[in-house]
Amino acid sequence: MTLPRTPPSTPPRTAPRDPKQDRSRATRRRLLEAAVACLAEHGWTRSTVAVVAERAGVSRGAAQHHFPTREDLFTAAVEHVATERSAALRALHVRERQERERAERERGGAEVVGLVGVLVDLYTGPLFRAALQLWVVASYEEQLGARVAALEARIGRETHRMAVELLGADESVPGVRESVQGFLDMARGLGLANLLTDDRARRDRVVAQWARILDDALRAPN
């Protein structure tokens, strides 16, 4: 994969800019974002390369230049989902660390409820919906299955690591690792519960209660 590690909208200032390459990157990015949106809204069957190209405002030829097959396009889109999620988590982490430092200065503690809510929110947006469509298709489409499983394992490890950092959990304490894992499983389940109906009101109450439970579990583990 040649996806840039930094978002394309902020290229290194020192590199000489190539307008043609910039346009190519922008086209690629538009296709990936359209693929994720199509998957989230219409599912796998209706998300053909032609539909994605039209949504992205890109010619079918240009789409096929970037992604020769449908599997190429959607595998790259999953990679894009992963990169976007990581970027969101990283941004969260920096902002959170700053807020935590401020909170610690002001009143000596961080708000675990807010953190838990923000982590759960990662599982209720269009990125999660698209990933869910892919997981489900990958469960019976062999060509996608292995790729998506490997990617999911990587995303799972990264999400776990970020959650541990965000929550300030000490994984050297027995049980803490499983406490964080179970919490992320709950976040995934809450995302699934939000698929057919707007589940926000119930979810907010569950998150408030489970933030308290998780806080107790992380501070005084079994």
Add this chain to the structure above:
Amino acid sequence: MTLPRTPPSTPPRTAPRDPKQDRSRATRRRLLEAAVACLAEHGWTRSTVAVVAERAGVSRGAAQHHFPTREDLFTAAVEHVATERSAALRALHVRERQERERAERERGGAEVVGLVGVLVDLYTGPLFRAALQLWVVASYEEQLGARVAALEARIGRETHRMAVELLGADESVPGVRESVQGFLDMARGLGLANLLTDDRARRDRVVAQWARILDDALRAPN
């Protein structure tokens, strides 16, 4: 819906038996079970009425006699999933109550870890996989959407009620209701994590840890 509340394999002993009606019920049941298996293994797109009929060993005409449209077949299959899950939960509940009474006689307490594991197991089998395929398709197929959402709401309420009974939770205590809800969300998330890979080893560790945490939360709620 005319699905019997008791499993068709155990009709009321006092009712006169009608062999033709028995055969019709058996055919219907074979079609529903084949529909669930097809959905779990092959997803919506490949689960046509013809494929389900062939798997059930039923002629296409007989399948269409029972279910005029594809939506009819799969909506009934969802109902079947719900009925099967309820029956499994009811069976669990009776067995568990017997075991709990025995345990209380023997050593004065019930094993919440085993209960939590059994509840989580409901989300990792073919019934959950089929339901997941339907939820995902229902998220963009309008004809299925409203039916599946209504059914899911009903199943969700029933599952919650059974979990409360099984765990011996007292919902009059503030926070207990949300503790049980969050646990069922976690079980759903664990089911999803099991979709692409065999997640049992990790799941067992998470369940062991969260059974302890849930036990504490239910006994000494916030």
